[in-house]
Amino acid sequence: MHCNYSAQNINIYYEFSAIEFVIGDSLDLKILGDLSVEKNIINEGDIYIYGDSVNIIGDSTSLFEDFSQSSVTDSIHGKVFFYGDSIQNIYKTNNSVNNLISFNKIELNNSSIYPNGVVINHSIDVFGELKFTTGNLFLNNNKILLRKSLYAAGILKNETNDKRIIGFPGEVYLNRQFSSGSLTNLQGIGLGIKFEGNLGTTKISRFNKHLINVSDTSYNRNYKILPANGGNISSPIFKYFDGDLTKSPTTSIIENQLAIFYSFDQSNYNNIGGVVEPSSNTVTDNSNDLYNLSNSNNNIFTLAETNCDSLPFISIDADTISICDGASVYIVPDGIGPFMIWSNGDVTDSIEVSSPGKYSVSVIDSRGCENSDSVEVVNATSPNSSFSTNPTASSASCLGSVIEFTYSNPDNITNFNTLFNFNDPNSVPFSDTSSNVISYYTYVYDGTFNPSLTITNEDGCSSTTTKTFNVYPIPTANFNFSDQCLGNDVVFNNLSTISNGITLNSRWDFDTNVLPALDTNIYGLSSISNNYLSSGIHPVSLIVSSNGCSDTLIQNVEIHPVPSPSFNISSQDTLCPNESFVFLNTTDTAIIDDISFIWDFGNNNLSSIFSPSFSFGTSNDYPIQLTAISPFGCRDSTGQQVVVSPIPIPNFSFTNSCEDSIVLFLNALTDSSNTYLWDFGDGYVDSIMNPNHAYFSFGTNDVKLVVNNIYSCSDSITKQIEIFPNPISYFPGILGCESEILSFNGSNSTIQSGSIVTYSWKFGDGNIGSNVTANHSYTSANNYLATLNIISDKNCTNSYQDTIQIIGSPPINLGGTIDLSIQPDSVPVLKTCGSSLNLYANNPGCDYTWYNPLLFSVTQNVNVNSDGIYSLTVRYPVNLGSCSRTDSVYVKLNTKITPNLGSITSFCDSANISSGYPNSLNEWFLNDTLSSSIFSSLSLDNYQVNNSGFYFVKVTDLNNCIGIDSININVNASPEITLDDTVLCEGLIMVLDPLYTLPGASFQWYLYEQYDAPTPPFTSLPTLNTLLNIDTLSYLSVDSTYQYFVEIIDVNGCKDTAESIVIFDPVPLVDFGADTSYCDSVLLIDSNVGTGYSYEWQDGSTNSSFLVDVIGNYNYSLEVTLGNCSDVDTVNITLNSSPDFNLGNDTILCSYQSLFLDVSSYGDLFSWNTGSTSSTQDVYSSGTYKVEVGETTTGCSAEDSISITINPVFQFDLGADEFICAGSDKIINSDLISPGYTFNWSNNVPDTTLANNINNLNNYFVYVDSNSTYYLDVTDTIGCFYSDTINILETNLSLFVRYLIPTTSINSDSLFYNRDSLLLINLSYPSPYNTRWEVFEQLRNNSYIKIWGADTNAVTIYNNGPYFDGTEPDSINRKIKLTVFNSICSAEKTKDITVYKDFSKNLIYNPPVYEYIEENNISALLYPNPNSGLFNLKVELDYEANIQVLFYNTMGVLLAKDSYNSDEINNQYDFSSFQSGIYIALIRVGEKFKTIKFIKL
Secondary structure, eight states, rough: EEEEEEESSSEEHHEEEEEEEEEOOTTTEESOOOOEEEEEEESEEEEEEEEEEEEEOOOOOOOOOOSSTOOGGGGOOEEEEESSSSSSEEESSSSSSSOOOEEEEEEEEEEOOOTTTEEEEEEEEESSEEEESEEEOTTTTOOOEEEEOSOOBBBEOOOOOOOEEEEEEEEEEEEEEEEEEESSGGGSSEEEEEEEEOOOEEEEEEEEETTTSSSSSSEEEEEEOOOSSSSSEEEEEOOOOGGGGGGGOOOBOOOEEEEEEEESSSOOOOOEEEEETTTTEEEOOOOOOOOOEEESTTEEEEEEESSSSSOOOOSSSEEEEEETTTTTTEEEEEEOOOOEETSSSSSSSSSEEOOOOEEEEEEEOSSSSSEEEEEEEEEEOOOOOOOOEEOTSSOEEEEEEEEEEEEOOOOOOOEEEEEOOOOOOOOOOOEOOOSSEEEEEEOOOOOOOOOOOEOOOOSOOEEEEEOOOOOOOOOOEEEEOEEEEEEEEEEEEOBBHHHHHOOOEEEEEESSSOOOOOEEHHHHHSSSEEEOOOOOEEEEEEEEEEEEEEEEEEEEEEEEOOOOOEEEEESEEETTTEEEEEEEOOOOOOOSSSOEEEEOOOOSSOOOSSSSSEEEEOOOEEEEEEEETTTOOOEEEEEEEEOOOOOOOOOOEEEOTTTTOOOOOOOSSOOTTEEEEEEEEOOOOSSSOOEEOOOOOOOEEEEEEEEEOOOOOEEEEEEEEEEEOOBBOOOOOEETTTTTTEEEETTTOOOSSOEEEEEEEEESSSSSEEEEEEEOOSOOOOEEEEEEEEEEETSSSSEEEEEEEEEOOOOOOOOOOOTOOOOOOOOOOOEEEEEEEEEEEOTTTEEEEEEETTTTEEESSSEEEEEEEEEEEEEOGGGGTTOEEEEEEEEEOOOOOOOOOOOOOOEEEEEEEEOSSTEEEEEEEEEOOOOOOEEEEEEEOOOEEOOEEEEEEEEEEETTOOOEEEEEEEEOOOOOOOOOOOOTTTTTOOOEEOOOOTOOOOOEEEEEESSSOOOOOOOOOOTTTOOEEEESSOOOEEOOOOOEEEEEOOOTTTTTEEEEEEEEOOOOOOOSSEEEESSSOOEOOOOOOSSSEEEETTTTTOOOOOEEEEEEEEEEEEEEEEEEEEEEEEEEEEEOOOOOOOOOEEEETTTTTTTEEEGGGOEEEETTTTTTOSEEEESSSSSEEEEEEEETTTOOEEEEHHHHHOOOOOOOOOOSSSEEOOOOOOEEOOOOOOOOOEEEEESSSSOOOOGGGGTOOOEEEEEEEOOOOEEEEOOOSSEEEEEEEEEEEEEEOOBBOOOEEESSSSSSSSSSTTTTTEEEEEBSSSSOOOEEEEEEEEESSSSSEEEEEOSSSSSEOOOOOOTTTTTSSSSEEEEEEEEOOOSOEEEEEEEEEEOOTTTTTTTTOOOOOOOOOOOEEEEEEEEEEBBBSSSEEEEEEEEEEEEEEEEEETOOOOOEEEEEEEEEEEEEETTTTSSSEEEEEEEEETTEEEEEEEEEO
């Protein structure tokens, strides 16, 4: 029973100890007024509130139980209904308490007029559903928590435009654990999201507020997402209400301009678009873009208008800007925003452009609002700055060559200026305004230079042409070798050098009339060998070259002759041990003097005697080698082999044996080339390898074997053999009867020494015996040869034989056979058919003894008349040996057999006769005297007689007793009739005729209405209740479907029966109707239904249906047959083709592709699923496209469909053009990290495939080291591609770092002493650049630490390192690093030096301190440069100072120096004694330096 309780107002208070108020599950509480509670209510029923308020008086955390407890389940708690018709309030008296008011379920049925409803004056949480039936819920700056616990989950239900949560500010929020997947209208709050990973516990808040910093202003419902882990989401879907589409009280948001805006910092909003569906009030982002959510509370999604009323300011002042060819210009607009995007893809505040065209810029402010402006860039003409060089840039120029640079003014321009820059730090750009400029220049360093010419015309446009010019160093040829003996390779080590260490080409000429050998090995590592064919002195020349610059060196190599040794062996080459060989030296000593010889005898023994003799103590094969050595160490060897034959070691084996036995003597040696001599010690000898020998008397004998090999090396061995005596076997002769046990005795056998251990007997009848005596009996009379074999304790044997005479016993046999069923003791059984039996002893003249318990007789024969065992013993008379024999038999007397075949002699068709004796042998005979049976059986006693005749039966039972009977039988044939089953068409009459015409027969016809009557012939007719007598004529006429039977009886009383099933089938009907037409095909189906029908169509096919699929006009006919009944019809059919077309396979298109579908050639009626009736369709978007094509003339149509998927756009930007410095590399990055994509990069050619592809690893980035235009084609996994290019520009700010550490030491350029001052000369180029010097010192653990640094062009450092305090090692290692850099490029170089202690110097010495003086500029010129001797030096200072002039070579060795106190120098230096090459002049004033490179020719 469910009870209702109504009250006007309810105040619920508690005693101090009470904690809750319970509303039972059978009670509904209706409150017509207000509800005030102090603490919790357990609501197991439902509460209906009609009043204006729910007031929480105390500080209770919940009104209706705390549902976060796991012990509370949702199913036992009810719902709170708000049924007011005016404003209803939920509040706390003590509103300062922040505890939420908890509800299980809430349903709003407030019928007050909008905007009235239920007002939340304190935040609440809901564990179940918050359902809107009627009315609104005002947040009033409070929050609703849709709580989730183990047993509940809060959710909004049925929220619509007419009944929803309103009022702001305010918030509805939830906390949930989200992982990968899509959620639509999450817990009813109007937001759908696809989570791209595990974001952990995430707070999603829907807050009511107009965001004025989004577009013009946002929709007043927004979403804030705070994940625990941070991560990605995608595909947001927003549900909006029309009533919330307001900007202000007077303006609304235009619905079709709604878009989704996203912010990650609550300040800047991005317009991410979306598809507006007014019918469902949703905005959906279908871009699949990922939005990365941080774990800060700043991720906001909202809706706002795409179009802004107030746009951000942007303006480009000029409408047109001019640029020179190849130049660039910056476009800088007025007004900037947080995000700017240019038409070329740049997102900077301004852009630099170098090509004409229209450029536009769009600015997007923090609200997501966008404005734009544009400018046209046009070209101005630039001059042609091409120039030529002699030699040309493509050919080589060796160091010191003069190069001619020519500008020929190909365009004949006027008022221009030229500027040559030779890309050499020692050169000054050369300027001229003449129309034909020629300049000469000589590079003082080798390397790659990029001289350029800049032409500037009167329009201020200039162009620069740069060429790459290689200046190569001149190599120095050098090599070493060692003289060799003839036949040995001479190794020539190429020690040629070149200053920059590049690859040298070397060409050798060995004076061998062979083409010169080309050696292209890398500098410092090459060597080559040559084998000379003749001795003597040979010139060798080496020409080394590099890039056309070469040097030659010629040296002589001497090849010494090699002696040729030979020798003979005077004796034979094979001897026995310790026999001497004589070796005769036959070497020709007339060619080379003072040859020395070394003999090696192959056993670690040597001799220097000219012709020695030598013997070997052990047998072996010894290699004899003679080596001849010339005074120059040239040697050769020759060898022969001698053999020291081993002395044979004889041995043999045998076995001690008996006298007269063959003994095998087994030789341990198997070499058949040896000779063998045996002496057996009994006067006999033999010479075969393994002889046999017999000794004829026992005793011991000495056996000796002598062995000689083919070299007459000999040895012998003697062994003793023992021969044992044989025993003598004997036994006495024996006479006996057959079966008598006889005794054999061998104790008379003897032996001379030893003992007899084994006796074995053979009795001559196949039996054997053992031991000294043995017993044996013979089973038959005969003479037997018995044998006794004996064996001694030494295994010697002897045999003796004698004849044994055995006399036979009388032959008796009472007969019988073994029958264990009668006599289990295996006594033969003699059976008889009768009551008595005579037994016969035979053997006349002998004694007889018969025995049976009932019979004893000594007569020759007896008669027995009872079953039993009868025994007979017959014995010969004494004169015949008295031998006897006994036999027994079991006599079995059996009953006689009397078969009876009966008295009936006449039969129909056959007779079955029986003997009456089953399970006996029944043999049947016909018309004879039992000579040949016609049938026999061991189990059957009957026989089937089919023909007349006189028949006998012979019966033999299991006891072999026999009985015979006979009978004369007459067999008459029965009538033979047949009737056939017949099927007829309805309306015909069938005559059944058995065709039997013999006189005297009677007929009877029967009818059976079913088809399951007994099958004839009948042994008896069916009963009258199943068969109906219908006629007695000899035939029967029928016209109905039944089963008919006939029985005929002839004059002999023999009868036969037959049956016939007569079926009258219905006649089938075939009708196809009128001639007609179809499309493509039609299936003709016969209308006759049932079994038994057969079909034949016009083509002979026999199916019940026929598929017409041949286009054209043809006749089709069908004949249907049922049994013997048939019908036929013919119809004319015109078959037309439906349109045959195919839209193709389902296709994936790239975003820049479309598909044109054209079916115009297949018909004249078209219907697409897009609503179009055109014959063509342009496809630009994903979807399934279906078309039906019809033909008016035939009425036929067909349809096909194709699925099109548009692959999403992917783009990338290689960025703006960049500069690259010489000798460095740069990474170009597409930032497109997508597995499965193909990245093809090319250098300077748009074709990025095959050989042009410079990215073999398929990377999305590539390293480049030269200026060029680089192309990137990216193909995604389905074949869509996007391309971009970037220009890597060569900068004229590339730097090349070089410096010298001058030293006066000629031993090393890297060894210095502490307290030395090191002048570091910076030769880096081109200027200007910044300089940084750094010095690093090696620590004990081999690492380096920076100890000093300075940013100056040239410096002096002092080696007063911290190690040298008297206790540290005597040297330390340092690295000196120079870095030069400008605004674009940098370069660095490091050199290693070793600093040693110099104990001669004062360790407390400090480097000089130069007094500060005012800045003094140095102007210096050394000319003419280059030249072959006299150089003029001119130096000018701002004011007088000490000027030091120092000259160094490129290794840093100080060659000359001067010192002046002046403000000017004009002096001449003679360097004619210097070797040709490059030198450095250093002018030093205080700490300031000026360096000049010059070339001595």
